[in-house]
Amino acid sequence: MIFDLDGTLFQTETLLLPAYHSTFDKLREEGLYQGETPPEQAILSGLGMLLEHIWRQVMPHAEESVHRRADELLLAYQVEGMAGGQGVLYEGVADALRELRARGIKLFIASNGLEDYVKGVIRYQGLEPLFEAGGLYSAGEYGTRSKVDLVRQLLDKHGIRSAWMVGDRSSDVEAGHANGLFVVGCDYAGFRKEGELDGADATIQRFSELAELLEA
Structure with a gap:
Protein backbone atom coordinates (compact mmCIF):
# COMPACT_ATOMS: atom_id res chain seq x y z
CA MET A 1 0.00 0.00 0.00
CA THR A 12 -1.66 18.58 8.39
CA GLU A 13 -3.30 21.71 9.74
CA THR A 14 -2.24 20.87 13.31
CA LEU A 15 1.39 21.47 12.28
CA LEU A 16 1.04 23.57 9.15
CA LEU A 17 -1.03 26.52 10.33
CA PRO A 18 1.22 27.68 13.20
CA ALA A 19 4.21 27.40 10.83
CA TYR A 20 2.28 29.23 8.10
CA HIS A 21 1.65 32.26 10.32
CA SER A 22 5.25 32.25 11.57
CA THR A 23 6.47 32.14 7.96
CA PHE A 24 4.59 35.29 7.01
CA ASP A 25 5.67 37.05 10.20
CA LYS A 26 9.28 36.35 9.20
CA LEU A 27 8.75 37.35 5.56
CA ARG A 28 7.38 40.71 6.72
CA GLU A 29 10.27 41.11 9.16
CA GLU A 30 12.73 40.48 6.28
CA GLY A 31 10.93 42.97 4.05
CA LEU A 32 9.95 40.30 1.55
CA TYR A 33 6.19 40.56 2.04
CA GLN A 34 3.78 43.35 2.90
CA GLY A 35 0.19 43.24 4.05
CA GLU A 36 -1.89 40.72 5.95
CA THR A 37 -1.18 37.01 5.97
CA PRO A 38 -3.30 35.37 3.24
CA PRO A 39 -6.31 33.41 4.57
CA GLU A 40 -5.53 29.94 5.92
CA GLN A 41 -7.85 28.44 3.33
CA ALA A 42 -5.46 29.62 0.62
CA ILE A 43 -2.81 27.13 1.70
CA LEU A 44 -5.17 24.42 2.96
CA SER A 45 -6.90 24.24 -0.41
CA GLY A 46 -3.52 23.64 -2.06
CA LEU A 47 -2.57 20.62 0.01
CA GLY A 48 -1.55 17.77 -2.25
CA MET A 49 0.05 20.14 -4.76
CA LEU A 50 3.76 20.81 -5.17
CA LEU A 51 4.92 23.63 -2.87
CA GLU A 52 5.90 25.82 -5.80
CA HIS A 53 2.31 25.64 -7.06
CA ILE A 54 0.90 26.28 -3.59
CA TRP A 55 2.87 29.52 -3.20
CA ARG A 56 1.70 30.71 -6.61
CA GLN A 57 -1.81 30.27 -5.30
CA VAL A 58 -1.11 31.86 -1.91
CA MET A 59 1.17 34.71 -3.12
CA PRO A 60 0.45 35.08 -6.87
CA HIS A 61 2.18 38.45 -7.17
CA ALA A 62 5.33 37.65 -5.18
CA GLU A 63 8.63 36.91 -6.92
CA GLU A 64 9.94 33.36 -7.21
CA SER A 65 12.74 34.17 -4.76
CA VAL A 66 10.13 34.99 -2.11
CA HIS A 67 8.41 31.66 -2.76
CA ARG A 68 11.69 29.80 -2.28
CA ARG A 69 12.39 31.68 0.95
CA ALA A 70 8.89 30.73 2.10
CA ASP A 71 9.80 27.08 1.37
CA GLU A 72 12.78 27.34 3.70
CA LEU A 73 10.89 29.09 6.47
CA LEU A 74 7.83 26.87 6.38
CA LEU A 75 9.96 23.74 6.56
CA ALA A 76 12.08 25.12 9.41
CA TYR A 77 9.03 26.09 11.47
CA GLN A 78 7.36 22.74 10.80
CA VAL A 79 10.45 20.78 11.84
CA GLU A 80 10.65 22.94 14.95
CA GLY A 81 6.97 22.25 15.63
CA MET A 82 7.41 18.49 15.20
CA ALA A 83 10.29 18.47 17.65
CA GLY A 84 8.06 20.38 20.08
CA GLY A 85 5.30 17.80 19.85
CA GLN A 86 2.98 19.55 17.38
CA GLY A 87 1.07 17.54 14.81
CA VAL A 88 -1.57 14.82 15.12
Missing part, protein backbone atom coordinates in the same frame (compact mmCIF):
# COMPACT_ATOMS: atom_id res chain seq x y z
CA ILE A 2 1.22 3.45 -0.97
CA PHE A 3 -0.06 6.30 1.17
CA ASP A 4 -0.28 10.00 0.65
CA LEU A 5 0.72 11.81 3.87
CA ASP A 6 -1.15 15.09 4.34
CA GLY A 7 -4.90 14.67 4.71
CA THR A 8 -4.53 10.88 4.63
CA LEU A 9 -2.37 9.84 7.60
CA PHE A 10 -1.55 13.20 9.13
CA GLN A 11 -3.81 16.08 10.21
CA LEU A 89 -2.36 11.68 13.14
CA TYR A 90 -5.95 10.94 12.16
CA GLU A 91 -7.78 8.67 14.58
CA GLY A 92 -6.85 5.02 14.21
CA VAL A 93 -3.96 5.54 11.79
CA ALA A 94 -1.17 4.09 13.94
CA ASP A 95 -3.16 0.99 14.94
CA ALA A 96 -4.36 0.36 11.38
CA LEU A 97 -0.85 0.65 9.95
CA ARG A 98 0.46 -1.80 12.56
CA GLU A 99 -2.31 -4.24 11.64
CA LEU A 100 -1.52 -3.96 7.93
CA ARG A 101 2.17 -4.47 8.61
CA ALA A 102 1.39 -7.52 10.76
CA ARG A 103 -0.49 -9.00 7.81
CA GLY A 104 2.69 -8.76 5.76
CA ILE A 105 1.62 -5.81 3.62
CA LYS A 106 4.50 -3.57 2.57
CA LEU A 107 3.85 0.09 3.36
CA PHE A 108 5.16 3.14 1.49
CA ILE A 109 4.66 6.91 1.38
CA ALA A 110 4.35 9.01 -1.79
CA SER A 111 3.98 12.71 -1.02
CA ASN A 112 4.40 15.96 -2.93
CA GLY A 113 6.01 17.50 0.18
CA LEU A 114 9.63 18.29 0.97
CA GLU A 115 11.94 15.45 2.03
CA ASP A 116 12.70 16.63 5.59
CA TYR A 117 9.02 17.31 6.24
CA VAL A 118 7.79 13.92 5.04
CA LYS A 119 10.49 11.94 6.83
CA GLY A 120 10.17 14.13 9.91
CA VAL A 121 6.44 13.54 10.30
CA ILE A 122 6.86 9.77 10.03
CA ARG A 123 9.81 9.77 12.43
CA TYR A 124 8.30 12.03 15.09
CA GLN A 125 5.01 10.14 14.98
CA GLY A 126 6.87 6.90 15.68
CA LEU A 127 5.77 5.25 12.44
CA GLU A 128 9.16 4.76 10.78
CA PRO A 129 9.54 1.04 11.70
CA LEU A 130 6.25 0.25 9.94
CA PHE A 131 7.38 1.39 6.50
CA GLU A 132 9.74 -0.36 4.10
CA ALA A 133 13.39 0.69 4.22
CA GLY A 134 13.79 3.53 1.75
CA GLY A 135 10.03 3.61 1.32
CA LEU A 136 9.34 7.27 2.12
CA TYR A 137 9.09 9.00 -1.27
CA SER A 138 8.72 12.75 -1.62
CA ALA A 139 8.72 15.12 -4.57
CA GLY A 140 11.29 17.17 -2.66
CA GLU A 141 13.78 14.31 -2.61
CA TYR A 142 13.19 12.85 -6.06
CA GLY A 143 12.55 16.10 -7.95
CA THR A 144 9.41 14.79 -9.65
CA ARG A 145 6.97 17.13 -11.37
CA SER A 146 3.89 15.05 -10.62
CA LYS A 147 2.77 12.33 -8.25
CA VAL A 148 2.30 10.05 -11.26
CA ASP A 149 6.06 10.14 -11.81
CA LEU A 150 6.84 9.80 -8.11
CA VAL A 151 4.71 6.67 -7.74
CA ARG A 152 6.17 5.22 -10.94
CA GLN A 153 9.69 5.62 -9.55
CA LEU A 154 8.63 3.95 -6.31
CA LEU A 155 7.08 0.99 -8.11
CA ASP A 156 10.06 0.53 -10.43
CA LYS A 157 12.69 0.81 -7.71
CA HIS A 158 11.00 -1.72 -5.43
CA GLY A 159 9.82 -4.07 -8.18
CA ILE A 160 6.16 -3.72 -7.21
CA ARG A 161 3.56 -5.06 -9.64
CA SER A 162 0.40 -4.81 -7.55
CA ALA A 163 -0.50 -2.16 -4.97
CA TRP A 164 -3.15 0.12 -3.56
CA MET A 165 -2.81 3.90 -3.72
CA VAL A 166 -4.44 5.57 -0.72
CA GLY A 167 -4.96 9.34 -0.66
CA ASP A 168 -7.34 12.26 -0.38
CA ARG A 169 -6.77 14.34 -3.52
CA SER A 170 -7.28 14.03 -7.27
CA SER A 171 -3.49 13.80 -7.66
CA ASP A 172 -3.60 10.53 -5.71
CA VAL A 173 -6.39 9.16 -7.90
CA GLU A 174 -4.47 10.17 -11.01
CA ALA A 175 -1.18 8.72 -9.73
CA GLY A 176 -2.82 5.44 -8.85
CA HIS A 177 -4.74 4.88 -12.04
CA ALA A 178 -1.91 6.09 -14.31
CA ASN A 179 0.22 3.36 -12.74
CA GLY A 180 -2.44 0.66 -12.85
CA LEU A 181 -3.17 0.62 -9.11
CA PHE A 182 -6.36 0.17 -7.09
CA VAL A 183 -7.20 3.60 -5.63
CA VAL A 184 -8.76 4.24 -2.22
CA GLY A 185 -10.01 7.79 -1.68
CA CYS A 186 -9.89 9.16 1.88
CA ASP A 187 -12.91 11.38 2.35
CA TYR A 188 -12.40 12.77 5.85
CA ALA A 189 -9.82 15.58 5.73
CA GLY A 190 -12.04 18.28 4.26
CA PHE A 191 -9.36 19.71 1.94
CA ARG A 192 -10.66 18.24 -1.29
CA LYS A 193 -12.77 19.94 -3.92
CA GLU A 194 -16.15 18.55 -4.92
CA GLY A 195 -15.77 15.54 -7.18
CA GLU A 196 -12.03 15.05 -6.61
CA LEU A 197 -12.43 11.46 -5.48
CA ASP A 198 -15.09 10.47 -8.01
CA GLY A 199 -12.58 8.34 -9.91
CA ALA A 200 -11.45 6.33 -6.87
CA ASP A 201 -12.18 2.61 -6.87
CA ALA A 202 -13.39 2.86 -3.28
CA THR A 203 -13.73 5.59 -0.64
CA ILE A 204 -13.45 5.51 3.14
CA GLN A 205 -14.83 7.90 5.76
CA ARG A 206 -12.43 6.79 8.51
CA PHE A 207 -8.91 5.41 8.19
CA SER A 208 -9.87 2.33 10.20
CA GLU A 209 -12.18 1.31 7.33
CA LEU A 210 -9.11 0.41 5.27
CA ALA A 211 -8.71 -2.94 7.01
CA GLU A 212 -12.41 -3.69 6.48
CA LEU A 213 -12.05 -2.81 2.80
CA LEU A 214 -9.10 -5.18 2.54
CA GLU A 215 -11.20 -8.00 4.01
CA ALA A 216 -13.94 -7.30 1.48
Whole structure:
Protein backbone atom coordinates (compact mmCIF):
# COMPACT_ATOMS: atom_id res chain seq x y z
CA MET A 1 0.00 0.00 0.00
CA ILE A 2 1.22 3.45 -0.97
CA PHE A 3 -0.06 6.30 1.17
CA ASP A 4 -0.28 10.00 0.65
CA LEU A 5 0.72 11.81 3.87
CA ASP A 6 -1.15 15.09 4.34
CA GLY A 7 -4.90 14.67 4.71
CA THR A 8 -4.53 10.88 4.63
CA LEU A 9 -2.37 9.84 7.60
CA PHE A 10 -1.55 13.20 9.13
CA GLN A 11 -3.81 16.08 10.21
CA THR A 12 -1.66 18.58 8.39
CA GLU A 13 -3.30 21.71 9.74
CA THR A 14 -2.24 20.87 13.31
CA LEU A 15 1.39 21.47 12.28
CA LEU A 16 1.04 23.57 9.15
CA LEU A 17 -1.03 26.52 10.33
CA PRO A 18 1.22 27.68 13.20
CA ALA A 19 4.21 27.40 10.83
CA TYR A 20 2.28 29.23 8.10
CA HIS A 21 1.65 32.26 10.32
CA SER A 22 5.25 32.25 11.57
CA THR A 23 6.47 32.14 7.96
CA PHE A 24 4.59 35.29 7.01
CA ASP A 25 5.67 37.05 10.20
CA LYS A 26 9.28 36.35 9.20
CA LEU A 27 8.75 37.35 5.56
CA ARG A 28 7.38 40.71 6.72
CA GLU A 29 10.27 41.11 9.16
CA GLU A 30 12.73 40.48 6.28
CA GLY A 31 10.93 42.97 4.05
CA LEU A 32 9.95 40.30 1.55
CA TYR A 33 6.19 40.56 2.04
CA GLN A 34 3.78 43.35 2.90
CA GLY A 35 0.19 43.24 4.05
CA GLU A 36 -1.89 40.72 5.95
CA THR A 37 -1.18 37.01 5.97
CA PRO A 38 -3.30 35.37 3.24
CA PRO A 39 -6.31 33.41 4.57
CA GLU A 40 -5.53 29.94 5.92
CA GLN A 41 -7.85 28.44 3.33
CA ALA A 42 -5.46 29.62 0.62
CA ILE A 43 -2.81 27.13 1.70
CA LEU A 44 -5.17 24.42 2.96
CA SER A 45 -6.90 24.24 -0.41
CA GLY A 46 -3.52 23.64 -2.06
CA LEU A 47 -2.57 20.62 0.01
CA GLY A 48 -1.55 17.77 -2.25
CA MET A 49 0.05 20.14 -4.76
CA LEU A 50 3.76 20.81 -5.17
CA LEU A 51 4.92 23.63 -2.87
CA GLU A 52 5.90 25.82 -5.80
CA HIS A 53 2.31 25.64 -7.06
CA ILE A 54 0.90 26.28 -3.59
CA TRP A 55 2.87 29.52 -3.20
CA ARG A 56 1.70 30.71 -6.61
CA GLN A 57 -1.81 30.27 -5.30
CA VAL A 58 -1.11 31.86 -1.91
CA MET A 59 1.17 34.71 -3.12
CA PRO A 60 0.45 35.08 -6.87
CA HIS A 61 2.18 38.45 -7.17
CA ALA A 62 5.33 37.65 -5.18
CA GLU A 63 8.63 36.91 -6.92
CA GLU A 64 9.94 33.36 -7.21
CA SER A 65 12.74 34.17 -4.76
CA VAL A 66 10.13 34.99 -2.11
CA HIS A 67 8.41 31.66 -2.76
CA ARG A 68 11.69 29.80 -2.28
CA ARG A 69 12.39 31.68 0.95
CA ALA A 70 8.89 30.73 2.10
CA ASP A 71 9.80 27.08 1.37
CA GLU A 72 12.78 27.34 3.70
CA LEU A 73 10.89 29.09 6.47
CA LEU A 74 7.83 26.87 6.38
CA LEU A 75 9.96 23.74 6.56
CA ALA A 76 12.08 25.12 9.41
CA TYR A 77 9.03 26.09 11.47
CA GLN A 78 7.36 22.74 10.80
CA VAL A 79 10.45 20.78 11.84
CA GLU A 80 10.65 22.94 14.95
CA GLY A 81 6.97 22.25 15.63
CA MET A 82 7.41 18.49 15.20
CA ALA A 83 10.29 18.47 17.65
CA GLY A 84 8.06 20.38 20.08
CA GLY A 85 5.30 17.80 19.85
CA GLN A 86 2.98 19.55 17.38
CA GLY A 87 1.07 17.54 14.81
CA VAL A 88 -1.57 14.82 15.12
CA LEU A 89 -2.36 11.68 13.14
CA TYR A 90 -5.95 10.94 12.16
CA GLU A 91 -7.78 8.67 14.58
CA GLY A 92 -6.85 5.02 14.21
CA VAL A 93 -3.96 5.54 11.79
CA ALA A 94 -1.17 4.09 13.94
CA ASP A 95 -3.16 0.99 14.94
CA ALA A 96 -4.36 0.36 11.38
CA LEU A 97 -0.85 0.65 9.95
CA ARG A 98 0.46 -1.80 12.56
CA GLU A 99 -2.31 -4.24 11.64
CA LEU A 100 -1.52 -3.96 7.93
CA ARG A 101 2.17 -4.47 8.61
CA ALA A 102 1.39 -7.52 10.76
CA ARG A 103 -0.49 -9.00 7.81
CA GLY A 104 2.69 -8.76 5.76
CA ILE A 105 1.62 -5.81 3.62
CA LYS A 106 4.50 -3.57 2.57
CA LEU A 107 3.85 0.09 3.36
CA PHE A 108 5.16 3.14 1.49
CA ILE A 109 4.66 6.91 1.38
CA ALA A 110 4.35 9.01 -1.79
CA SER A 111 3.98 12.71 -1.02
CA ASN A 112 4.40 15.96 -2.93
CA GLY A 113 6.01 17.50 0.18
CA LEU A 114 9.63 18.29 0.97
CA GLU A 115 11.94 15.45 2.03
CA ASP A 116 12.70 16.63 5.59
CA TYR A 117 9.02 17.31 6.24
CA VAL A 118 7.79 13.92 5.04
CA LYS A 119 10.49 11.94 6.83
CA GLY A 120 10.17 14.13 9.91
CA VAL A 121 6.44 13.54 10.30
CA ILE A 122 6.86 9.77 10.03
CA ARG A 123 9.81 9.77 12.43
CA TYR A 124 8.30 12.03 15.09
CA GLN A 125 5.01 10.14 14.98
CA GLY A 126 6.87 6.90 15.68
CA LEU A 127 5.77 5.25 12.44
CA GLU A 128 9.16 4.76 10.78
CA PRO A 129 9.54 1.04 11.70
CA LEU A 130 6.25 0.25 9.94
CA PHE A 131 7.38 1.39 6.50
CA GLU A 132 9.74 -0.36 4.10
CA ALA A 133 13.39 0.69 4.22
CA GLY A 134 13.79 3.53 1.75
CA GLY A 135 10.03 3.61 1.32
CA LEU A 136 9.34 7.27 2.12
CA TYR A 137 9.09 9.00 -1.27
CA SER A 138 8.72 12.75 -1.62
CA ALA A 139 8.72 15.12 -4.57
CA GLY A 140 11.29 17.17 -2.66
CA GLU A 141 13.78 14.31 -2.61
CA TYR A 142 13.19 12.85 -6.06
CA GLY A 143 12.55 16.10 -7.95
CA THR A 144 9.41 14.79 -9.65
CA ARG A 145 6.97 17.13 -11.37
CA SER A 146 3.89 15.05 -10.62
CA LYS A 147 2.77 12.33 -8.25
CA VAL A 148 2.30 10.05 -11.26
CA ASP A 149 6.06 10.14 -11.81
CA LEU A 150 6.84 9.80 -8.11
CA VAL A 151 4.71 6.67 -7.74
CA ARG A 152 6.17 5.22 -10.94
CA GLN A 153 9.69 5.62 -9.55
CA LEU A 154 8.63 3.95 -6.31
CA LEU A 155 7.08 0.99 -8.11
CA ASP A 156 10.06 0.53 -10.43
CA LYS A 157 12.69 0.81 -7.71
CA HIS A 158 11.00 -1.72 -5.43
CA GLY A 159 9.82 -4.07 -8.18
CA ILE A 160 6.16 -3.72 -7.21
CA ARG A 161 3.56 -5.06 -9.64
CA SER A 162 0.40 -4.81 -7.55
CA ALA A 163 -0.50 -2.16 -4.97
CA TRP A 164 -3.15 0.12 -3.56
CA MET A 165 -2.81 3.90 -3.72
CA VAL A 166 -4.44 5.57 -0.72
CA GLY A 167 -4.96 9.34 -0.66
CA ASP A 168 -7.34 12.26 -0.38
CA ARG A 169 -6.77 14.34 -3.52
CA SER A 170 -7.28 14.03 -7.27
CA SER A 171 -3.49 13.80 -7.66
CA ASP A 172 -3.60 10.53 -5.71
CA VAL A 173 -6.39 9.16 -7.90
CA GLU A 174 -4.47 10.17 -11.01
CA ALA A 175 -1.18 8.72 -9.73
CA GLY A 176 -2.82 5.44 -8.85
CA HIS A 177 -4.74 4.88 -12.04
CA ALA A 178 -1.91 6.09 -14.31
CA ASN A 179 0.22 3.36 -12.74
CA GLY A 180 -2.44 0.66 -12.85
CA LEU A 181 -3.17 0.62 -9.11
CA PHE A 182 -6.36 0.17 -7.09
CA VAL A 183 -7.20 3.60 -5.63
CA VAL A 184 -8.76 4.24 -2.22
CA GLY A 185 -10.01 7.79 -1.68
CA CYS A 186 -9.89 9.16 1.88
CA ASP A 187 -12.91 11.38 2.35
CA TYR A 188 -12.40 12.77 5.85
CA ALA A 189 -9.82 15.58 5.73
CA GLY A 190 -12.04 18.28 4.26
CA PHE A 191 -9.36 19.71 1.94
CA ARG A 192 -10.66 18.24 -1.29
CA LYS A 193 -12.77 19.94 -3.92
CA GLU A 194 -16.15 18.55 -4.92
CA GLY A 195 -15.77 15.54 -7.18
CA GLU A 196 -12.03 15.05 -6.61
CA LEU A 197 -12.43 11.46 -5.48
CA ASP A 198 -15.09 10.47 -8.01
CA GLY A 199 -12.58 8.34 -9.91
CA ALA A 200 -11.45 6.33 -6.87
CA ASP A 201 -12.18 2.61 -6.87
CA ALA A 202 -13.39 2.86 -3.28
CA THR A 203 -13.73 5.59 -0.64
CA ILE A 204 -13.45 5.51 3.14
CA GLN A 205 -14.83 7.90 5.76
CA ARG A 206 -12.43 6.79 8.51
CA PHE A 207 -8.91 5.41 8.19
CA SER A 208 -9.87 2.33 10.20
CA GLU A 209 -12.18 1.31 7.33
CA LEU A 210 -9.11 0.41 5.27
CA ALA A 211 -8.71 -2.94 7.01
CA GLU A 212 -12.41 -3.69 6.48
CA LEU A 213 -12.05 -2.81 2.80
CA LEU A 214 -9.10 -5.18 2.54
CA GLU A 215 -11.20 -8.00 4.01
CA ALA A 216 -13.94 -7.30 1.48
